[in-house]
Amino acid sequence: MSPVEQIPAAGSEPMAAAPARPSRATLVNAALGLGLLAFGLGAWAMGEVFMVTLATKVAILAIAGAGLNLVLGYGGLVSFGHAAYFGLGGYTAGILAHHALNYTPLFEWPFLFEGTTSMPVIWLTAMVIGALAAAAIGALSLRTTGVYFIMITLAFGQMIFYFAISWPAYGGEDGLPIYVRNGFPGLDTLDPLHFFGLVWAVLMAVLGGIAMLARSRFGLALQAARQNRQRLMAVGIRPGGVLLTAFVISGAITALAGALYADLNRFVSPSMLSWHLSGELLVFLILGGTGRLFAPLAGAGLYIALEHLLGGVSDHWQFFFGLLLLAVVLFARGGVIGFLAGGKRHG
Secondary structure: OOHHHHOOOOOOOOOOOOOOOOOHHHHHHHHHHHHHHHHHHHHHHOOOHHHHHHHHHHHHHHHHHHHHHHHHOOOOOOOOOOHHHHHHHHHHHHHHHHHHHHOOOOEOOOOOEOOOOEHHHHHHHHHHHHHHHHHHHHHHHOOOOHHHHHHHHHHHHHHHHHHHHOOHHHOHHHOEEOOOOOEEOOEOOOOHHHHHHHHHHHHHHHHHHHHHHHHOHHHHHHHHHHHOHHHHHHOOOOHHHHHHHHHHHHHHHHHHHHHHHHHHHOEEOHHHHOHHHHHHHHHHHHHHOOOOOOHHHHHHHHHHHHHHHHHOOOOOHHHHHHHHHHHHHHHOOOHHHHHHHOOOOOO
């Protein structure tokens, strides 16, 4: 065909451009999300209820990790106190259910309120409590940077941890049992498959929301604050306000995960507020790839899988896990997702 013949005739429609292929990172993310769903459904089909519970735990911890990833991966804030919001969400769910089941008023002003077992109400309440706590802690912590920020978030987290231990009205260090699982309209939350499907849907909604947020003007400002706060100030944007907003959203997401975790175990205890949990959330992100959208899911899945598999072999399975973490830090700086997808761009 000559060059003249290749020119489209007048009035003819131009050739449609070839559809863009999804990136390797997108394919890896889809494989992780659908893989978790397939694992839960497959385990239920084979009658492995315990495996369904493990998949639910992975999804809940991934939600908590996604909250931390918003401030760490996108905002560059290394928080070592995110277990505080996780535990506050759990205690919110436990306390509301406790008062509802015992028909005892939680408070009487401005109206009598005896608690609730409605999961949507509990989610909203937990997120509000987590957001308020994050606003107060963040307003003080963001006055510092670097290691001082890490230590002050840890200090606030430990303050809330010891407060829970010394609160005998709700179990103190023994914890608070939740005798029934909170309800969700149209679902039997006591059915492990229904509860897993609900948690998986919440995880996908949270990750989708963070993806939209990261691509918004706010998300771009947040990533700019991570890279160079002075340049952000030069264009008229206050980095403190951007980082505090991200911190508040992060606290709300992590508290939502805590409420779901309390429902999963039907028990809440001060261990949910421990600094060990904050460290685990950081490990999830390092394993998955800090700043990548599905890093919390990859890290939580790998951690729970190794805990289950190696824990049955040796009581010192953390040693082997430590070797894996060391290998990731030294040879796969982008984490599991970075190793599989390649490139240095965020999720």
